[in-house]
Protein backbone atom coordinates (compact mmCIF):
# COMPACT_ATOMS: atom_id res chain seq x y z
CA UNK A 1 0.00 0.00 0.00
CA UNK A 2 1.34 3.42 -0.95
CA UNK A 3 1.71 6.04 1.80
CA UNK A 4 -0.66 8.39 -0.05
CA UNK A 5 -4.25 7.83 -1.15
CA UNK A 6 -5.87 10.35 -3.46
CA UNK A 7 -9.66 10.60 -3.53
CA UNK A 8 -10.13 11.64 -7.10
CA UNK A 9 -12.93 12.52 -9.49
CA UNK A 10 -11.68 12.66 -13.03
CA UNK A 11 -11.33 15.37 -14.28
CA UNK A 12 -11.84 17.84 -11.45
CA UNK A 13 -9.89 19.90 -8.97
CA UNK A 14 -8.41 16.64 -7.71
CA UNK A 15 -6.60 16.40 -11.07
CA UNK A 16 -4.48 19.30 -9.80
CA UNK A 17 -3.39 17.22 -6.83
CA UNK A 18 -2.67 14.28 -9.11
CA UNK A 19 -0.31 16.57 -11.04
CA UNK A 20 1.35 17.61 -7.75
CA UNK A 21 1.75 13.96 -6.73
CA UNK A 22 3.38 13.25 -10.07
CA UNK A 23 5.73 16.20 -9.49
CA UNK A 24 6.89 14.82 -6.13
CA UNK A 25 7.20 11.39 -7.73
CA UNK A 26 5.70 9.47 -4.83
CA UNK A 27 3.60 6.36 -5.35
CA UNK A 28 -0.05 6.83 -4.48
CA UNK A 29 -3.24 4.82 -4.45
CA UNK A 30 -6.31 6.28 -5.99
CA UNK A 31 -9.92 5.98 -4.90
CA UNK A 32 -12.23 7.10 -7.65
CA UNK A 33 -15.22 9.19 -6.65
CA UNK A 34 -17.96 9.40 -9.24
CA UNK A 35 -19.56 12.80 -8.76
CA UNK A 36 -22.41 12.02 -11.16
CA UNK A 37 -23.33 9.01 -9.02
CA UNK A 38 -23.37 11.17 -5.88
CA UNK A 39 -20.33 9.34 -4.41
CA UNK A 40 -19.02 12.54 -2.83
CA UNK A 41 -22.10 12.80 -0.63
CA UNK A 42 -22.17 9.18 0.47
CA UNK A 43 -21.33 8.39 4.12
CA UNK A 44 -18.05 6.62 3.25
CA UNK A 45 -16.65 9.70 1.59
CA UNK A 46 -18.22 12.19 4.01
CA UNK A 47 -16.21 10.41 6.70
CA UNK A 48 -13.10 11.45 4.75
CA UNK A 49 -14.20 14.98 3.84
CA UNK A 50 -17.37 16.17 5.61
CA UNK A 51 -17.72 18.84 2.92
CA UNK A 52 -18.21 16.09 0.34
CA UNK A 53 -15.71 17.55 -2.12
CA UNK A 54 -12.65 16.20 -3.87
CA UNK A 55 -9.72 16.27 -3.60
CA UNK A 56 -8.85 14.63 -0.34
CA UNK A 57 -5.43 13.19 0.28
CA UNK A 58 -4.77 10.62 2.96
CA UNK A 59 -1.22 10.45 4.29
CA UNK A 60 -1.05 7.77 6.94
CA UNK A 61 -3.87 8.62 9.34
CA UNK A 62 -4.03 12.25 8.30
CA UNK A 63 -6.53 13.55 5.77
CA UNK A 64 -5.77 16.80 3.99
CA UNK A 65 -8.35 18.61 1.91
CA UNK A 66 -8.24 21.79 -0.17
CA UNK A 67 -6.13 21.82 -3.31
CA UNK A 68 -3.75 24.59 -2.28
CA UNK A 69 -3.22 23.14 1.20
CA UNK A 70 -2.41 19.73 -0.26
CA UNK A 71 0.00 21.20 -2.80
CA UNK A 72 1.75 23.27 -0.12
CA UNK A 73 1.92 20.22 2.15
CA UNK A 74 3.45 17.96 -0.48
CA UNK A 75 5.94 20.63 -1.54
CA UNK A 76 7.15 20.97 2.07
CA UNK A 77 7.12 17.22 2.64
CA UNK A 78 9.54 16.62 -0.24
CA UNK A 79 11.90 19.64 -0.21
CA UNK A 80 14.40 17.83 -2.44
CA UNK A 81 11.94 18.35 -5.31
CA UNK A 82 12.38 22.13 -4.90
CA UNK A 83 8.69 22.86 -5.35
CA UNK A 84 8.54 25.02 -2.22
CA UNK A 85 10.39 28.07 -0.98
CA UNK A 86 11.86 26.95 2.34
CA UNK A 87 11.22 28.51 5.76
CA UNK A 88 13.81 31.19 6.40
CA UNK A 89 13.84 32.38 2.79
CA UNK A 90 12.30 35.86 2.44
CA UNK A 91 10.71 34.94 -0.89
CA UNK A 92 8.60 32.35 0.92
CA UNK A 93 6.24 35.25 1.62
CA UNK A 94 5.65 35.82 -2.07
CA UNK A 95 5.31 32.09 -2.68
CA UNK A 96 2.67 31.88 0.06
CA UNK A 97 0.91 34.92 -1.40
CA UNK A 98 0.38 33.04 -4.67
CA UNK A 99 -0.66 29.79 -2.95
CA UNK A 100 -3.36 31.67 -1.03
CA UNK A 101 -4.23 34.01 -3.88
CA UNK A 102 -5.44 31.01 -5.89
CA UNK A 103 -8.33 29.81 -3.71
CA UNK A 104 -9.06 33.07 -1.88
CA UNK A 105 -8.88 35.63 -4.70
CA UNK A 106 -8.41 34.20 -8.20
CA UNK A 107 -10.95 31.41 -7.94
CA UNK A 108 -13.77 33.40 -6.27
CA UNK A 109 -13.28 36.29 -8.70
CA UNK A 110 -13.48 33.83 -11.61
CA UNK A 111 -16.57 32.19 -10.10
CA UNK A 112 -18.21 35.62 -9.80
CA UNK A 113 -17.54 36.11 -13.52
CA UNK A 114 -18.98 32.69 -14.38
CA UNK A 115 -22.04 33.09 -12.15
CA UNK A 116 -22.83 36.80 -11.87
CA UNK A 117 -24.85 37.79 -8.82
CA UNK A 118 -28.20 39.52 -9.14
CA UNK A 119 -27.00 42.23 -6.82
CA UNK A 120 -23.38 43.33 -6.51
CA UNK A 121 -22.10 42.84 -2.97
CA UNK A 122 -20.26 45.73 -1.33
CA UNK A 123 -16.79 45.55 -2.92
CA UNK A 124 -15.08 46.41 0.34
CA UNK A 125 -16.65 43.45 2.10
CA UNK A 126 -15.35 40.91 -0.41
CA UNK A 127 -11.87 39.47 -0.02
CA UNK A 128 -11.16 39.88 -3.74
CA UNK A 129 -11.53 42.46 -6.50
CA UNK A 130 -13.45 42.12 -9.75
CA UNK A 131 -12.18 39.47 -12.13
CA UNK A 132 -10.55 41.89 -14.60
CA UNK A 133 -8.46 43.48 -11.86
CA UNK A 134 -7.48 40.09 -10.42
CA UNK A 135 -6.64 38.67 -13.82
CA UNK A 136 -4.42 41.63 -14.58
CA UNK A 137 -2.45 40.97 -11.38
CA UNK A 138 -1.98 37.35 -12.50
CA UNK A 139 -1.06 38.50 -16.02
CA UNK A 140 1.70 40.79 -14.75
CA UNK A 141 3.08 37.95 -12.63
CA UNK A 142 3.17 35.33 -15.40
CA UNK A 143 4.32 37.58 -18.23
CA UNK A 144 7.79 37.96 -16.66
CA UNK A 145 8.17 34.19 -16.61
CA UNK A 146 9.12 31.61 -16.86
CA UNK A 147 7.28 30.96 -13.56
CA UNK A 148 5.58 32.92 -10.77
CA UNK A 149 8.71 32.77 -8.65
CA UNK A 150 11.00 33.49 -11.60
CA UNK A 151 13.27 30.64 -12.65
CA UNK A 152 11.91 28.27 -9.99
CA UNK A 153 8.75 26.29 -10.74
CA UNK A 154 6.82 25.84 -7.48
CA UNK A 155 3.57 24.46 -6.09
CA UNK A 156 2.19 27.98 -6.54
CA UNK A 157 2.43 27.50 -10.33
CA UNK A 158 0.38 24.33 -10.00
CA UNK A 159 -2.32 26.22 -8.08
CA UNK A 160 -2.44 29.43 -10.13
CA UNK A 161 -1.57 27.70 -13.40
CA UNK A 162 -4.39 25.21 -12.99
CA UNK A 163 -6.79 28.09 -12.40
CA UNK A 164 -5.61 29.67 -15.64
CA UNK A 165 -5.84 26.37 -17.52
CA UNK A 166 -9.42 25.81 -16.38
CA UNK A 167 -10.27 29.47 -16.96
CA UNK A 168 -9.08 29.28 -20.57
CA UNK A 169 -10.88 25.96 -21.07
CA UNK A 170 -14.16 27.44 -19.82
CA UNK A 171 -13.59 30.66 -21.81
CA UNK A 172 -13.44 32.82 -18.70
CA UNK A 173 -9.80 33.74 -19.22
CA UNK A 174 -9.15 35.40 -22.60
CA UNK A 175 -6.85 33.48 -24.92
CA UNK A 176 -4.08 36.06 -24.66
CA UNK A 177 -0.57 35.07 -25.66
CA UNK A 178 0.92 35.68 -22.21
CA UNK A 179 -1.59 33.30 -20.59
CA UNK A 180 -1.27 30.72 -23.34
CA UNK A 181 2.55 30.78 -23.25
CA UNK A 182 2.62 30.33 -19.47
CA UNK A 183 0.03 27.57 -19.53
CA UNK A 184 1.86 25.80 -22.36
CA UNK A 185 5.12 26.01 -20.37
CA UNK A 186 3.66 24.37 -17.27
CA UNK A 187 1.45 21.90 -19.14
CA UNK A 188 4.54 20.59 -20.98
CA UNK A 189 6.07 19.38 -17.73
CA UNK A 190 6.38 15.58 -17.74
CA UNK A 191 4.47 15.34 -14.44
CA UNK A 192 1.57 17.37 -15.86
CA UNK A 193 1.54 15.13 -18.92
CA UNK A 194 1.53 11.98 -16.80
CA UNK A 195 -1.40 13.27 -14.75
CA UNK A 196 -3.30 14.19 -17.91
CA UNK A 197 -2.65 10.75 -19.41
CA UNK A 198 -3.96 9.10 -16.23
CA UNK A 199 -7.15 11.19 -16.39
CA UNK A 200 -7.61 10.23 -20.05
CA UNK A 201 -7.16 6.60 -19.15
CA UNK A 202 -9.74 6.86 -16.35
CA UNK A 203 -12.18 8.57 -18.73
CA UNK A 204 -11.64 5.89 -21.40
CA UNK A 205 -12.28 3.10 -18.91
CA UNK A 206 -15.42 4.82 -17.62
CA UNK A 207 -16.85 5.30 -21.15
Ligand SMILES: N[C@@H](CCC(=O)N[C@@H](CS)C(=O)NCC(=O)O)C(=O)O
Pocket residue numbers: 009012013014035040052053054055065066067068103
Ligand atom coordinates in the same frame (compact mmCIF):
# COMPACT_ATOMS: atom_id res chain seq x y z
N1 LIG B 1 -12.19 24.42 -2.08
C1 LIG B 1 -12.07 23.07 -2.56
C2 LIG B 1 -13.01 22.89 -3.72
C3 LIG B 1 -13.16 21.46 -4.13
C4 LIG B 1 -14.30 21.28 -5.13
O1 LIG B 1 -15.09 22.19 -5.38
N2 LIG B 1 -14.39 20.09 -5.72
C5 LIG B 1 -15.48 19.78 -6.63
C6 LIG B 1 -14.91 19.11 -7.89
S1 LIG B 1 -13.99 20.24 -8.89
C7 LIG B 1 -16.41 18.76 -6.00
O2 LIG B 1 -15.98 17.90 -5.26
N3 LIG B 1 -17.71 18.83 -6.31
C8 LIG B 1 -18.64 17.83 -5.89
C9 LIG B 1 -19.84 18.38 -5.21
O3 LIG B 1 -19.90 19.59 -4.97
O4 LIG B 1 -20.72 17.59 -4.90
C10 LIG B 1 -10.61 22.80 -2.97
O5 LIG B 1 -9.90 23.72 -3.37
O6 LIG B 1 -10.18 21.64 -2.85
